[in-house]
Amino acid sequence: LFQVAAHVRDAGWSPWSQPERTKVTDEAVQVLTIDKIGGTESSLAISWTVRPSDRNRVTSFRLHIEPVDRSSRAQTFNVDRATYQYRIDGLRPRTQYNVTVQAATDKELCGGTTVTMWTDAAPLTALAGAPRVIAEEATSVTIEWDSRNREAGGFIVEYRLEGGAWQQHPRRIPAHPSQTTYTATVDGLPTNNVVDLRVRVTSQQNEQSNPSPEVRARTKCSPPPSPPQGIRVDAPSTNDVRVSWSRPAKDTWMCDQMNVEISYRVGNEPEKILPVPGDQTEYTFPAEPNQRWVIKLRATNQVGSSRWSAEQSVTTRQGAPGSVRDLRVKALSPNEVHVQWLAPLVQRGTIVGYDISYRLKHRLACPEEEPRDVSRDFVTVYNHKDLDYTITGLLPYSLYEVRVRARTTELGPEETKEVSTEQQPPSSPPLNLELTYALERSLSFQWEPVDCSQRHGHIVNYEYEILGQDDWAKLERQIANTSDTRITIDGLTPFTKYVMRVRAYNSIGGGPNTENLDAMTAKASAPLPPQDLVVAQEGTDFFMVSWLPPYPPYGPHDAYKIRYQLLGTEKWTERQHGVKDEELQCPSDSPRFCFNATGLEPGNQYKVQVATRIEGGTYGPWSSVVIANTLQILPDAPRAIHLIDKTDHSLHIRWVPPTDPKGHITQYRVSIVSLDDPNDERRSFLVDHPTLTYLFENLKPETSYNVSIAAGSKRGFGREIWTRYSTDPFVIPIVVAAPVVTPDGASALDIQWGGVTDSQNRVKGYIIEIR
Structure with a gap:
């Protein structure tokens, strides 16, 4: 670790630098970078760097330069430790070199670093001679030139139309080391024109040389290469066929003028050709509807013509057809109409369908009345394909207007008929x-x-x-x-x-x-007579009648009138009661009415009738007559019983009747029962009045009997009178005829006799006596 300070004369020391770290090592010095900092076509200027910590260890550098393709000998250069840039001369232009730099120390030559660099290209040399014209066409010129320049990367052809500026042809001609003669075609030139041409050399880096000397050529006329483009054929109306095309570019004329020829064929007619000036791009033919036209075009100039374009066809729009023929309209039902027609004679195209229109004119049941529930506007069925149509959903018994017209691309005139639908029963009530x-x-x-x-x-x-x-x-x-x-x-x-x-x-x-x-209906003024008048009860001093109200009632009832008359007299007794009066109530709940006539004499007969009154009206007729009776009082017991005769098996009696001033007695009840046999049952017999005797038979002999008699009327039987009688003892009958004796062998006799009459089966056997 070290720091550095600087001393300035008469000013002292500067501050210490930042601390730097270093170490003593024997590692190889590595060249970090090699850069190209300049050069020419024959030299390269390079620079290199090492780590700052390695600078003091470097004693020198060695440079090694060799072409990558090894086409020349390698070169080596040694420089001192302070040199970090160097220019290498004597190199070949436009050549790639491997450049290696190695650092040397006191102990060794370290491994180097290698980079690849190019020398610059040498300046291009222009062509010395003018190119040669080898072909002149209508819109192009072909030239030829020689070049042995190995540094050339390609060639650019420049041309100039007469009186114009120089232009470069866009297509470049590449150079090849083994090729010495080159050709180029400049196209897109106007026909029948003077053209000057020259060539420039280009390097690999796209540098261009000065132009070569010029050569002059001239384009020729030739037939147009292709027909007009953008051809469009259409029929803007039924009577016009229009042909349009794009005007060919002038460079396609192949001469200084160009015209157009139109070939057309209509239907089956022969083909015709029509010339059109070149400045025109549209032509319209007069035509008829529904005509098929086949059209093609070609370009022409003074030399010749192009090929024909592809054929295009168009059919003029169809015109409106004529009216349909034989229009017939027939009603099929209340809601359907069948429409039938024939195709038009004049069709002016293809009939693609028919439009059927119909509308309600009015209902025939009320032609003056404007319909409120339906519209009278036309309803149309479009583009129907057949020659008949059934219209459904119509109103019954109504007048309709039906129209039919044919359709091509346009509609023909209408043909109109009227038709009435059939009737059907009304669909709603009055x-x-x-x-x-x-x-x-x-x-x-x-x-x-x-x-x-x-x-x-x-x-x-x-x-x-x-x-x-x-x-x-x-x-x-x-x-x-x-x-x-x-x-x-x-x-x-x-x-x-x-x-x-x-x-x-x-x-x-x-x-x-x-x-x-x-x-x-309104009520009647008087009702019918009551129904089912019957006698409900009878007593000794009353009777009760019952009836049902009149049926039908004819109105509300408010009263009944009852009358009765003793038979054999002329006087009627009348009673009148309201329907709610208690006097007319029956004993039990019932729809019937009842009336009691009281305070009458027993044993009499009465005629009875009833009439009904309607509320606010009068009484109706009397009912039919019924006979009512007052009952008789039961008769008294007979006054006496007498025995007329008796036997062992019968009793014959008679009696004295009770007093009967009105003759009510109608019969007698005669009864008998054994008094000796407790199990015997009483037997009764009826005897009509006025008979006053009776014979009891089949009785037991020597037996006591209780005999009773009661008098009877229609009401019943009164009290009984009774008495006691006994039958006689039984008398054994006698065999009247002598028996018949017949021998039966040596020791027997057969005896035969006739039996006695014994209706009561009282004889138990016979005793035979012999002596």
Whole structure:
């Protein structure tokens, strides 16, 4: 580590420098860098560096220079330790050298550092002689020259048009060490023009020499090499064909003038050629619609012509075709129309389709009415391909206007027809059905016609239907037709609910019904007679009758009138009661009404009738007559029983009847039961009055019987009278005829006899006696 200070005379010492570190070493000294700091085509100026710490150890430097291609001998130079720059002379121009610098110390020559450097190129030498012209064309000139300059990297050809400035041809000619003769073609020159040419030499570093002496040439005329470019053929209208092209550049004319020829062919006609001045770039031919043109172009000058361009074709736009022929329009249904036609005779192109337009003119059911629900604008089907079309979605019974026109690229004139769609039944009911008045047996209604848009034909009549709704009118139904919008329906039932509906008919059929309209006839002034008048109960001094209200009711009922008459008399007894009076209530809940006639004599018959009154009206007719009876009092017991005769198996009795001034007794009940047999059941027999005797048979002998008798009327039997009788003892019957005896062998007899009559089966057997 060391520092340095400087001493100035009469001024003292300066401050110490920054501390520096060093060490004593035996390492080799390395040359850090070698740089080219100058040079010429025959010399190189170089510099080099080492580490600062190694400077004191270096004693000298050795330089070694050798061409990279080893084309010449290497050179070595030694310099002192203080030299760090050196110029090396005697080198070859434009040569690459390896330059090596080595440092030497007291002990050794250290390894060096090598870099590669180039010497500068030598100044270029211009061509001594002018180039030679070897070919002159319409737009180009070819020249030739000799050069043995090995330092040349290439050649630049310069040219000058007559009266113009010098220009360099963009394409350079490269130099080759083994080549001595070079050629170049300068193109893009105007035809029939004087051209001066010269050559410059270029180095590898793109340095240029002075130009060579000049040579003069002249371009020639030749046929144009190619046809005009940018050719476009179109048909701006149906009667024009336009050809346009780009005007060829003057350097392509191959002479000082150029024209254009147009070849065209129309359809199958022969080809024709039309010359056009060279300054023109467009030409328009008159044409007809739908013509096909084939066109090609070529360029021409005084010497000749170019080849033809590729053919281009164009077809003039098609014109408007004529009208379609034989347009026919026929209705298929209420919503469809079939349209048919033939193609136009004059087509002026290819028919690509047909436009079919249609619109509603008016509904035939109401031609004066402006449609509110649909538009009357035209609807168009574009570019239809066939010669017929079915239009759908139309309104029934309506007049339509149909137009058809053919289409090429333009539309032809319209052909127009009118057609009416077919009718269909109305699609909605008549409007505003209402009841105008109601009587007892008639109802009057009115309505408005079906809306025009829903008639679909002329309304020819209306069908109305009225249906009874109450139970008694379920079978009432009237259906009839009318051409008017009002109707009075007769023959109805008073005070009855009905529903009314109407629908409209055209010549095709009927539409839907209106909604049901409820209506009711007025009440009648008098009702029908009550129904099912019957006698419900009978007593000795009363009877009760029951009935149902009149059916149909004909109106609300507020009272009933009941009358009854004793048979055989002329006087009627009448009673009148309101429908809610207790006198007309039945004993149990029932739709029926009941009435008790009381305070009557027993055993009588009465004629009974009932009539009904409508609220605010009068009584209706009397019901049919029923016969009611007051019951008789039960008859008394017979006054006496007498025995007429008896046997062992019968009792014959008679009796004295009770007093019966009114003749109510109709029969007697005669009963008998055994008193000896507790299991015997009582037997009863009915005897019609006035018979007063009865014979009990098939009784048991020697048996006591209880005999009872009761008198009976229609109401029933009264009290009984009874007595006791006994049958006689049983008498054994006698075998009347003698038995018949027949021998039966030596010791037996066969005996045979006739049996006795024994209807009660009381005989148990027979005893045979023999002596």
